[in-house]
Amino acid sequence: MIIVLSKDAMAIQKEQDVVPFRNRVKEYAVKIGMSLVNQTKLITAASELVRNMLKYGGGGSTLIEVISKGRENGIRLTFADKGPGIKDIPLAMQDGYSTGKSLGLGLPGAKRLVSEFDIKSTPGKGTTVTVIKWKNG
Amino acid sequence: MGKFLLVTIQVDLYDRLALNLETDLANMVNKTGARGVLIDISALSIVDSFMGRILGNIGTMSKIMDAESVVVGMQPAVAITLVELGLELKGVSTALNVEKGMQLLHTKVGSFEDEEKEEDADDNSIE
Amino acid sequence: MSVNTSKLLQKERKKILELWMKNQLADDSLRDDLMTNEELRVQSDELLTALTKSVNDKNLSNHQSSDFDQVFEILSGISITRARQGYSPRETGAYIFSLKDALLEVLQDEITDPTELFRVSMGISRLLDSFGVTTFETFIKGREEVILRQTDEITEISTPVIQLWDGILGLPIIGTLDSSRTQVVMENLLQRIVETGSSIAILDISGVPAVDSLVAQHLIKTINATRLMGAECIISGIRPEIAQTVVHLGIDLSNIVTKATLASALKYAFSITNLEVRKTVKTKTTF
Structure with missing residues (x-):
C-alpha cells in the first residue's frame, strides 16, 4: 500500500519552468536521502517527460509526491497535459520513434531510468504519465 | 592556428539556451579559426537526451569545420544515467578533466603544429 | 465489586517485578552470557513501569489504544537490541510471556471476586499476547535489518576497485x-x-x-x-x-x-x- 507523505503541484507552461521544476524534484529526492545516481536518474527522466509535455501537450501540470510503501520511500511524479494525446502507446514507447525531430529516447529512456512507469492517454483529451523512483530502486 | 576554444557550462541549461550555445559555438569556431573545442560539463548535474544531442551536434559541427571537440568532466552519476537512457554519444570524444582534454586535443590536432603549441584558450563561459 | 486494575497494578508493581525476575532467572532460556542480571532487572523495571502507568480498566480491552504507545516503543527497542545481540526468538518470547505469568499470579492473589478476576485476567492476557506479537514483529524486523546490512556489505566487498x-x-x-x-x-x-x-x-x-x-x-x-x-x-x-x-x-x-x-x-x-x-x-x- 502506498502512503503519500507530501504533495507539491507545479504548472509547466514554458521552457523556463523546466529548470526550477528539476530543482524542486531534486530537493525532495535529497530530502528522502536518495543516492546521487538515483537522483540523477529521476531528474533526467523528469526532464525528458516535462519536455514531452511542453512539446506535444503544450504544457500542463506536474505533481511531486513523497511516498512510502512498506520500508521503502520514494518520489512519485505525475505529468498531465491536455494535448492531442498518443494514439499508439506501444509505438511511442519504442526506442528511436519520434514524431518530432528528437532522438526518440524520451519515453522509453525515461522508463528505463525509473522504478515504475505508467502512461495513460486518450486521443484528443490528453496524456498522463506517472513515474515512481524508490530511494533504493 | 592552434587555437582552442574552452567552453565551461556553469548552470543547467534549458533547451533554448542550449541551442544558443550550439549556434554561438559554430560562429566562434568560424570567427577564430579554432582547431579544437573543449566543453567542460563538470557543473552539469544532468544531461538528458536534448543536451546529449546538442553535445553530439557540436562534435559533428566542429568536425566539418575542421576542428576537433572534446567533452570533459562528466560526473559519474551523469554517465551512468546517460548509458541507462540509451545515449552513448557516439562520435563525441571525452576526457576526464580539462588538463587531459587539452592533451587529447593536442594529439588529435596533430604533431606538425608542435612548434606553436600555445594554449590560447578562449573562455566562453555561459551564464 | 469492581476492581481498579490501574491502582492494583501500580500498588503491586514491586511484587510483580520480583515475581517476573524470579520467573526469568529460573527459566532455562536465560542468557546471562549476553546480559547481566542487573541489566535485565533495569530493563524489566522500565517496561513494567511504563505498563503499569498506561494500563487502566478502559483500555484493558482495547490494546490498540494510543495509551500503550510508550510501552510498545520500549518493547520494540528491547526486541531489536535482542535480535542484534543474537537472542533466539524463543528467548525473546520467554521474556514477555514470563511477565504474563507474574501478572496473572499477582491478580490471582489480589482479586477475590471470580468474575472480576476472570475479566481482568482475560484483559491482561490479551494485552500481553499483543505485546508478544509486537515483540516477534520487531524481532524479525531487527533480523531483517541485519541481513540487509550484510547483503550491502557483501556487494560492497565483492567489487573492490x-x-x-x-x-x-x-x-x-x-x-x-x-x-x-x-x-x-x-x-x-x-x-x-x-x-x-x-x-x-x-x-x-x-x-x-x-x-x-x-x-x-x-x-x-x-x-x-x-x-x-x-x-x-x-x-x-x-x-x-x-x-x-x-x-x-x-x-x-x-x-x-x-x-x-x-x-x-x-x-x-x-x-x-x-x-x-x-x-x-x-x-x-x-x-
Whole structure:
C-alpha cells in the first residue's frame, strides 16, 4: 500500500519552468536521502517527460509526491497535459520513434531510468504519465 | 592556428539556451579559426537526451569545420544515467578533466603544429 | 465489586517485578552470557513501569489504544537490541510471556471476586499476547535489518576497485553480474576513476562463472559509462568457454578491447600510456 507523505503541484507552461521544476524534484529526492545516481536518474527522466509535455501537450501540470510503501520511500511524479494525446502507446514507447525531430529516447529512456512507469492517454483529451523512483530502486 | 576554444557550462541549461550555445559555438569556431573545442560539463548535474544531442551536434559541427571537440568532466552519476537512457554519444570524444582534454586535443590536432603549441584558450563561459 | 486494575497494578508493581525476575532467572532460556542480571532487572523495571502507568480498566480491552504507545516503543527497542545481540526468538518470547505469568499470579492473589478476576485476567492476557506479537514483529524486523546490512556489505566487498598503476585501475569481478550488482560496480569504478584521475580501467572477468547476453549487456553498459567519463576500458580474463558462448550467442564485443589475461591487459595498458617495464641489469654497487 502506498502512503503519500507530501504533495507539491507545479504548472509547466514554458521552457523556463523546466529548470526550477528539476530543482524542486531534486530537493525532495535529497530530502528522502536518495543516492546521487538515483537522483540523477529521476531528474533526467523528469526532464525528458516535462519536455514531452511542453512539446506535444503544450504544457500542463506536474505533481511531486513523497511516498512510502512498506520500508521503502520514494518520489512519485505525475505529468498531465491536455494535448492531442498518443494514439499508439506501444509505438511511442519504442526506442528511436519520434514524431518530432528528437532522438526518440524520451519515453522509453525515461522508463528505463525509473522504478515504475505508467502512461495513460486518450486521443484528443490528453496524456498522463506517472513515474515512481524508490530511494533504493 | 592552434587555437582552442574552452567552453565551461556553469548552470543547467534549458533547451533554448542550449541551442544558443550550439549556434554561438559554430560562429566562434568560424570567427577564430579554432582547431579544437573543449566543453567542460563538470557543473552539469544532468544531461538528458536534448543536451546529449546538442553535445553530439557540436562534435559533428566542429568536425566539418575542421576542428576537433572534446567533452570533459562528466560526473559519474551523469554517465551512468546517460548509458541507462540509451545515449552513448557516439562520435563525441571525452576526457576526464580539462588538463587531459587539452592533451587529447593536442594529439588529435596533430604533431606538425608542435612548434606553436600555445594554449590560447578562449573562455566562453555561459551564464 | 469492581476492581481498579490501574491502582492494583501500580500498588503491586514491586511484587510483580520480583515475581517476573524470579520467573526469568529460573527459566532455562536465560542468557546471562549476553546480559547481566542487573541489566535485565533495569530493563524489566522500565517496561513494567511504563505498563503499569498506561494500563487502566478502559483500555484493558482495547490494546490498540494510543495509551500503550510508550510501552510498545520500549518493547520494540528491547526486541531489536535482542535480535542484534543474537537472542533466539524463543528467548525473546520467554521474556514477555514470563511477565504474563507474574501478572496473572499477582491478580490471582489480589482479586477475590471470580468474575472480576476472570475479566481482568482475560484483559491482561490479551494485552500481553499483543505485546508478544509486537515483540516477534520487531524481532524479525531487527533480523531483517541485519541481513540487509550484510547483503550491502557483501556487494560492497565483492567489487573492490584497485589501483594497479598510476592511472590504471583494476576491477576483478567475482560471481554473477546482475543488474543491481552492475550498478554498484559501475558506481564504484567511475567514482574511483574521478578520485584517482585514471584513464584506464581493466575489468577482469576470470571470476565470472558464465557470460550470457544479459551479463554482456551489463559489461557493455559499464564500458560505455567509463568511456563517457573519458577513460578507456579493457576486459581481461576471457576463458575459452566464455569466448565460445559469446560467439554462439552472437554478442558483439568488437568495439571493446579484450585480453586473455590480466597480465596482457596490463601490458597493453602500459603500451597505450607510453610506459615500459624493463629488466634492470644488476651491477655491483658500493656504498
